[in-house]
Amino acid sequence: MAIATLRHHPRFRELGLTVKILGRNPLAVAGGIIITAMILLATFAPLLAPFDPIGISLSDRLKPPSGNHFFGTDEMGRDIFSRVLYGARISMVIGLMVVGIAGGLGTLIGATAGFIGGRIDNFIMRLMDVMLSFPSLVLAMALAAAMGPSLTSAVFAVTVVMIPKFARLVRGEALAVREMPYIAAARVSGAKNGWIILHHVIPNCISTVIVLGTLTLGDTILVAASLSFIGLGAQPPTPEWGAMISVGRKFLMDQWWYATFPGLFILVTVIGFNVLGDALRDVLDPRIRR
Amino acid sequence: MKKLWLSLCIFLLLIAGPAVAEDKTTLVVGVSSDIHTLDPGVSSDNYDWRQIYPCYDRLVKYKVVNGEGSTEVEPQAAESWTVSDDGTVWTFTIRQGITFNDGTPLDAEAVKFAFNRTLTIGKGPADNIGAIESMTVIDPYTLEIKLKNAYGPFLQTLATDGASIVNPNVMQHEKDGDLAQAWLAENTDGSGPFTLTEWTRGQRAVLEAKPDYWGGAPNIDTAIVRFMSESADRRMALERGDIDIAENILVDQIPALEKNPDIVVKRFPSQLVEYVYINCQKPALSDKRVRQALNYAIDYQGIIDYVLQGNGVQMRGPIPKGMWGHKEDLFQYSLNVAKAKELLKEAGAEGLSLTLIYSDRRAAWEQIATVMQSNFRDIGVELNLELMANPTLRDRVDKGDFELCLGAWSPDFADPYMFMNFWFESDKWGLPGNRSFYKNEEVDTLVKKAAVLSDQAERVKLYNEAQEIIMEDAPYIFLYQVQTIVPMRKNVTGYVYNPMLESMYNFETIAK
Numbered sequence: 001m002a003i004a005t006l007r008h009h010p011r012f013r014e015l016g017l018t019v020k021i022l023g024r025n026p027l028a029v030a031g032g033i034i035i036t037a038m039i040l041l042a043t044f045a046p047l048l049a050p051f052d053p054i055g056i057s058l059s060d061r062l063k064p065p066s067g068n069h070f071f072g073t074d075e076m077g078r079d080i081f082s083r084v085l086y087g088a089r090i091s092m093v094i095g096l097m098v099v100g101i102a103g104g105l106g107t108l109i110g111a112t113a114g115f116i117g118g119r120i121d122n123f124i125m126r127l128m129d130v131m132l133s134f135p136s137l138v139l140a141m142a143l144a145a146a147m148g149p150s151l152t153s154a155v156f157a158v159t160v161v162m163i164p165k166f167a168r169l170v171r172g173e174a175l176a177v178r179e180m181p182y183i184a185a186a187r188v189s190g191a192k193n194g195w196i197i198l199h200h201v202i203p204n205c206i207s208t209v210i211v212l213g214t215l216t217l218g219d220t221i222l223v224a225a226s227l228s229f230i231g232l233g234a235q236p237p238t239p240e241w242g243a244m245i246s247v248g249r250k251f252l253m254d255q256w257w258y259a260t261f262p263g264l265f266i267l268v269t270v271i272g273f274n275v276l277g278d279a280l281r282d283v284l285d286p287r288i289r290r
Numbered sequence: 291m292k293k294l295w296l297s298l299c300i301f302l303l304l305i306a307g308p309a310v311a312e313d314k315t316t317l318v319v320g321v322s323s324d325i326h327t328l329d330p331g332v333s334s335d336n337y338d339w340r341q342i343y344p345c346y347d348r349l350v351k352y353k354v355v356n357g358e359g360s361t362e363v364e365p366q367a368a369e370s371w372t373v374s375d376d377g378t379v380w381t382f383t384i385r386q387g388i389t390f391n392d393g394t395p396l397d398a399e400a401v402k403f404a405f406n407r408t409l410t411i412g413k414g415p416a417d418n419i420g421a422i423e424s425m426t427v428i429d430p431y432t433l434e435i436k437l438k439n440a441y442g443p444f445l446q447t448l449a450t451d452g453a454s455i456v457n458p459n460v461m462q463h464e465k466d467g468d469l470a471q472a473w474l475a476e477n478t479d480g481s482g483p484f485t486l487t488e489w490t491r492g493q494r495a496v497l498e499a500k501p502d503y504w505g506g507a508p509n510i511d512t513a514i515v516r517f518m519s520e521s522a523d524r525r526m527a528l529e530r531g532d533i534d535i536a537e538n539i540l541v542d543q544i545p546a547l548e549k550n551p552d553i554v555v556k557r558f559p560s561q562l563v564e565y566v567y568i569n570c571q572k573p574a575l576s577d578k579r580v581r582q583a584l585n586y587a588i589d590y591q592g593i594i595d596y597v598l599q600g601n602g603v604q605m606r607g608p609i610p611k612g613m614w615g616h617k618e619d620l621f622q623y624s625l626n627v628a629k630a631k632e633l634l635k636e637a638g639a640e641g642l643s644l645t646l647i648y649s650d651r652r653a654a655w656e657q658i659a660t661v662m663q664s665n666f667r668d669i670g671v672e673l674n675l676e677l678m679a680n681p682t683l684r685d686r687v688d689k690g691d692f693e694l695c696l697g698a699w700s701p702d703f704a705d706p707y708m709f710m711n712f713w714f715e716s717d718k719w720g721l722p723g724n725r726s727f728y729k730n731e732e733v734d735t736l737v738k739k740a741a742v743l744s745d746q747a748e749r750v751k752l753y754n755e756a757q758e759i760i761m762e763d764a765p766y767i768f769l770y771q772v773q774t775i776v777p778m779r780k781n782v783t784g785y786v787y788n789p790m791l792e793s794m795y796n797f798e799t800i801a802k
Contacts, residue, residue: 056664058596
């Protein structure tokens with residue numbers, strides 16, 4: 001499909017409208033700005049960070065925030081500001097990767113289950129129910145612990161935990177889409193199940209997936225940070241926010257800045273994604289929209 | 291409104307509760323790590339001995355001189371003793387009237403049983419009393435011990451935890467010929483001033499005092515050891531008054547504690563050293579050039595100046611300052627990145643990736659591990675860090691299932707044997723002491739020869755010779771010797787520190 005025709009494709013006209021409506025929502029703008037800022041910080045961390053995030057300098061241990069070290073230094077004399085910036089990178093990459101993979105797989109699973117129905121649907125959804133019945137952090141902990149503590153296993157664990165959320169939501173949508181006349185039309189003209197799922201069912205669910213994805217991003221960053229906090233995620237010297245708080249809390253009484261700044265960054269990022277997700281949900285809901 | 295007041299009162303009671311509930315007779319110690327085993331015939335860990343030691347009597351005990359622990363011993367369960375002129379036959383007269391909890395008398399048979407049990411099990415404690423060749427019960431309260439050879443520190447070894455006298459009746463708990471090891475690992479059965487009444491893993495151990503202890507009732511009724519892995523938790527609990535003594539507080543937090551008027555911070559010169567076991571049996575580490583390179587990679591001065599805040603000195607060889615045999619002019623590794631890289635290149639071990647295991651037993655270890663990771667990166671060695679619970683770590687060390695591991699060691703009696711023989715004899719691999727799984731026949735011969743001599747000057751000569759070889763072979767990274775810092779509540783009195791009983795408490799005489 002050429003670009004020119006793309007612009008006139010109905011789905012993209014919709015997108016333009018969405019952005020316009022979002023612009024009128026102050027919360028959405030705030031969330032958007034936070035997220036954009038975080039993404040920029042993460043992308044340009046190597047340019048913005050004044051110090052090496054893992055280079056230790058023992059003589060600069062536990063210095064309070066100053067003009068040289070904006071957020072102070074940690075127990076190894078590393079610059080917390082630089083570490084927090086690199087931490088943004090890690091958290092963003094984890095968030096996007098997890099939501100991308102979990103969203104993709106979840107959508108595929110949910111659409112298949114909902115569209116095909118019957119025993120397959122039953123089987124898949126009961127499996128998803130079992131996974132949902134665990135608190136997500138507990139399940140992620142079990143998976144990460146089983147695989148051995150590392151960032152990769154944390155990403156894997158969180159991905160697995162997030163899949164059912166997408167699957168359940170998309171399945172609901174797919175159930176409705178299945179009854180639409182255009183599906184029947186596609187069937188009559190000889191389309192196979194797989195083709196219909198990819199070309200009709202999933203595109204019609206995409207707006208809900210985007211909303212859930214945005215909301216889940218905040219959640220994902222939080223769960224991944226929690227895993228690192230309890231030692232199952234990022235390993236030292238990786239400047240991951242959760243891991244930084246984990247060590248920083250040992251110094252919390254005398255060196256408040258150590259755990260505070262990574263904590264603030266988690267807080268702001270998660271709020272940003274949640275606010276944006278909420279606004280997106282409002283905007284994309286046709287009942288509110290029209 | 292009434293309801294609000296009521297709930298406010300309850301809330302205030304709840305938060306004020308722990309602070310006012312100062313039971314005069316319960317002493318609580320907050321420590322960093324859990325117990326591994328309670329069997330005095332098996333354990334070689336001061337953190338176990340802390341609980342085991344007060345539950346048993348030994349033939350002799352370390353003297354307390356002017357409120358300070360000494361390395362001299364005085365009678366405990368033994369009333370008196372004589373020694374043959376050649377120093378090989380010791381005859382102990384055992385105090386009458388000491389009984390175990392079930393009424394069994396502590397007599398010569400009991401002592402013989404306990405020593406035989408430890409020697410048969412053959413773990414670390416067996417090395418402590420390894421000089422014993424045979425024992426003969428002359429009469430119910432007289433025991434003759436024959437030594438393989440005259441052994442200077444023999445009497446002191448009888449004051450160590452491994453020489454605790456276990457009730458012979460413990461054998462009724464024996465299963466499949468294990469000499470009741472399974473039972474004693476979780477229970478105590480001695481004649482000491484305390485009895486263990488509770489051990490909740492990860493939580494606490496409770497020691498109940500015996501009011502009718504033959505040596506006089508302890509000043510406290512109960513001693514509770516609480517396992518709190520975070521230094522910050524222990525510090526807060528101490529400031530709140532939830533615990534009376536806090537062990538192993540991060541040096542960074544000491545100045546703040548010193549400002550608290552309810553707390554006294556005591557400092558003692560210790561013989562506690564912290565070092566890194568390099569597993570010589572692992573492929574890359576079997577090359578001594580690699581081990582030397584790792585020794586050259588460490589920023590010793592940086593660690594001591596900043597992480598320890600000057601609260602320690604770099605080790606010079608295995609024997610610590612304050613112990614005879616310490617060699618003031620022995621070769622010492624220091625930071626030398628170029629040399630380390632060169633050695634690695636020579637050994638063809640560039641791009642090496644190693645794993646360091648450590649526990650939160652010592653508060654500073656996390657930081658030491660991070661410094662090592664950074665230091666090793668400078669010489670091109672990738673270091674992965676693996677933190678685990680101390681009991682798990684000890685299992686892995688015993689099996690040799692590690693590459694590098696952080697460790698701490700303190701002597702049980704004032705003799706370089708504690709370092710030179712335990713650390714380097716190839717038949718003490720694993721927890722008993724040779725935790726780098728090091729084997730050098732020349733060193734073996736030298737230290738074994740030194741162990742059986744009684745002439746101190748001759749022994750020093752042999753140990754010196756061995757130390758030179760050891761520094762060249764570099765089976766460990768010798769980090770530093772620390773000062774022991776014990777912060778406690780002001781109302782705790784009678785605490786005695788003894789470098790031979792590191793991290794252990796004189797619960798029987800402490801008061802509050």
